Amino acid sequence: MARNQEHSDAMYARAREVIAGGVSSDARRLPGTPIYVDHASGSRLWDVDGNGYIDYVLGQGPAILGHSPDVLAEAVSAQMRRGVTYSAQHLAEIEVAERMRSMVPCAELIRFNSVGSEAAHAAIRLARGHTGRAKILKFEGHYHGWFDPVLFSVHPPLDQAGPADHPVLVPGSGGQQQNQAADLVLAPWNDLQAFTDAVARHRGEIAAVVMEPVLCNSGAITPDDAYLAAVRQICDDEGILLIFDEVITGFRLAPGGAQERLGITPDIGVFGKAMAGGMQVSALAGKAEVMESIASGKVSHAGTFNSHPVAMAGARAVLEVLDEKREDIYPEMERRGRRLMNGIAAIASRLGVPMLVQGTGHLFQIYLTDAADVRDYREFATTDRSTMTRLHGLLLDEGINMVPRGLWFLSSAHTDADVDQTLTAFETALARLR
Template sequence: MTEAKPVSGTNLQKISDRYSESERLLSEARRYLAAGVSSNARLVGKRPPLFITHAQGSALIDANGNRYIDYVIGLGPMILGHRAEAIETAILESLAIGQVFGGQSSLEAQLAARIVDLVPCAELVRFTNTGTEADLLAVRLARAFTGRPKIIKFEGHYHGWGDGLAVSIKPPFVQADLRNSVQTHPESLGMTPSSYEDVNVLPWNDLDAIDAYLNWQGQTVAGVIMEPVMCNNGVITPSPGYLEKVRELCTACGALLIFDEVITGFRLAPGGAQERLGVIPDLAIFGKALAAGVPMGCVAGRADVMDMLTQGVMHGGTYSGNVTGLSVGLATLEQTCTLGGQALKTLDSMGNQLIERLEESLKRHRIAGQVQGYGAHFGLLFAPRERRILNFQDLRLVDRSAGDEFVAKMLDVGVRITSRASYFLSTAHTSSNIQDTAEAADAILAEMARQK
């Protein structure tokens, strides 16, 4: 497959023609699939969900034959790009071993040992199939270990779609003076209040809020769970000193600090955000880049907490620790985390080049916008540069319609970014990809500026 390049201009092809096959296939799929998709996240945006025929490296081709530079890469898992040779080899070799034994494989201990070696908080590991499962297990472990009921989570942070944690992910905006009076907002119909009654929601990046709560109710809190970088809503980074202070507060009141590193793990550094940012939680949750596209998750953390799995905490999973997932996990970490994580440093550097180019374009075309995150994963927010976005409620300042327009126009010219205008880099992205993407974004931002 040749390298994907953006097409010049959007008038070469009518939008309805460009996505006609995806539209047709979606209509056909709706006859058999609920909403025509297997995840509601794929229905978001101004363009139809793409039906992909094949992919390789940083490139995707859709049912209409359109070619894209792909910065979605499966919403993060494809850290090595699509169809990486090392991953295909690991999958084929795993087929000669078997898949699910209902018993143990030595691969489990091998991959767990690698994770313990890389991740600062990891003393013991338990494998799951998904990040959602790992989140639910981490919360169960925290409650069992502490004997306390309450969990603190933060507005805008995503910890899977399970009833016990799927609250206040995208809640309504409230008045600024009510920020410390956060209401727990269920994200779905079908959730009963009893399923999340012991989950308390706070604004993130707000030390006063969590300090006040833990000083008031700290002895009832089992754990504080957060994305160490708020990846699922804008890729918002923690303020200087925030994670360190939350770590201190949790230690002081005996609550466990839980990092959801499903996105940041094995992406921001071999040891995840906790290595890069220098704050070590008690438990951490991993997925996505752990196994380069094969379903795999895990909880890793302190041995005394993880030992609760031998003292009455139930966790099961027919497919947990399946041979293919373990084989691919070992192959992925071999590619990304050896030589001090040089591969991750390289993709991070390329992403930083793209961040710099985007910031230059925003400034040149006098468009209100800010880029947050790290080279490996970052987001573009159409909001005034003078005030940094710190948490979910600050997203009220973001021009969402401009973001939606930018995402759609980038797709029209062959650059695929997430519906929230964020970018995932992979080791398959090239300097040419970065150059072409920057030029496409600059042309679109210039057009948007003219249309103001």
């Protein structure tokens, strides 16, 4: 059944008069009218037309405790009465850094930013400044922020992307200059031989290898067994820093992020989203020897809103819960997520719809494909993404909100009753799609 969107349609028309494209981030573009949220609480949100949704977008992942949890609201409200911004130091930034150091394997020293793109950019500058080398090796399909020097070959058209084992750098936006990719090296992910060959071609020139340790911007792909360990060893042998972009996976896959779950410690980690439960905080964390290049002033790192007091109060409160209640939160989130994954796969099989479901439970991806596995961007790109967009719309009609490309996030606020309702709605939507 189609949703009532009268007020949303009117707001969208009004927004297009004053906001370029009607939305403030390209990630929020939809084929039709986007959701205009009135309020959100726990696992649910409601739009301005009164439609309710079980929410698996969670602000693109940050709302790991659900929407508007009391612990976050109380911490932020209390700090608002003490001051909004200081451009000075305060206790909360120390306490958040101490908490991060106790949770995250690579976090010996930390610096804070506001958004993930800033922290990723800082990590790359730090790697170049620390090593004295210029080149950065990134992987096809991985996203490290929207800034020009790294927005290459995130989702390139396959007819422009070059050979699978030796891909070419494709700008992600008009306005980017191709010469900004002069110091980027591109490799396919999850292909150890191709990675080894790329490093050999640029021996002595690469400052850092940067990756999403679980690829979430092109599916929900966990690396092959032993792949990360081999990459870690090659980086050590070649004097290359290893950067994990954990803006999505940090504090979501485990209290210490993907590096804890997968057992590989990078030299530098980039964090955001879940670390503050929805407040705008990101972090650059790394081994002391590397971070000393910032501490000494050799590498510049600045920002008016770094360690923003209100946002840091939120991070302090959320990380305390995630750390001290880890044995309750993470196993239950994974259990419910896997129950949902298994239920979706069973429904698709029963209806005869080719579908693959991959992920950890804390987050997962559904693909419309006959393939038995998706291991990298190119395999993701060959799945039926246009029909996935249609499925997204049908799920919205049934009161289920997922990321349009097929990614789902779980929170500690989701319940077994939510899973039951979601599976019933999913079967209805998939039957309509078929």
